[in-house]
Amino acid sequence: MSTCPRCGDEAIEGQEYCLECGLRVSSSSPFALTDSLGHGWVRRSLVGLIVALAGGAAAVAATGGTVGGGGGPELRTATGGFATAPTTDTLPSTSGTSQTGIGDWPAGQDGWTIALASLPQTGGRRAAVARATKARRGGLSTVGVLDSSRYASLHSGYWIVFAGIYASEAEATSALQAARAVSRTASVRHIVQ
Secondary structure: OEEOOOOOOEEOOOOOEOOOOOOEOOOOOOOOOOOOOOOOHHHHHHHHHHHHHHHHHHHHHHOOOOOOOOOOOOOOOOOOOOOOOOOOOOOOOOOOOOOOOEEOOOOOOOEEEEEEEEEEHHHOHHHHHHHHHHHHHOOOOOEEEEEHHHOOOOOOOEEEEEEEEEOOHHHHHHOHHHHHHHOOOOEEEEEOO
């Protein structure tokens, strides 16, 4: 038996709180290895912490002591100014331009363009040429039609009506707004042989 240090009321063994004033009178601290009910939550917590620390140390050792794997190439980010609209000097001329001003993609050249429409080849090339002519009349220059089956970066089986030939994605993106005035579904595409 013990007494409450605050009010002096008697407390029996195992009693955690004084029945008179409510003060905690239990002799076991919250940091004891086992509480009065025999639960070892502190012990389990310490074991968990030790396992976590050992796992972290093993991970650091496995990666050579550096975050991100260590031996890989350095990650570099390109920064620069705003993309400028391409000039006619940066645009290669299309080969095989017909009298209507509708051209083909230059043979052997990779680059970026704006796809105005993708039409199934089952509808014939004539429908694609009609869309390209309409885009040309809408004010777009360097308009053409290409066969998607000839390019690795495109899904085969379509005639792609395109506007412009650009050296970079940024150049193509800078001309996208003007192309969307003619075709609201226009999108930038990478053309790879």
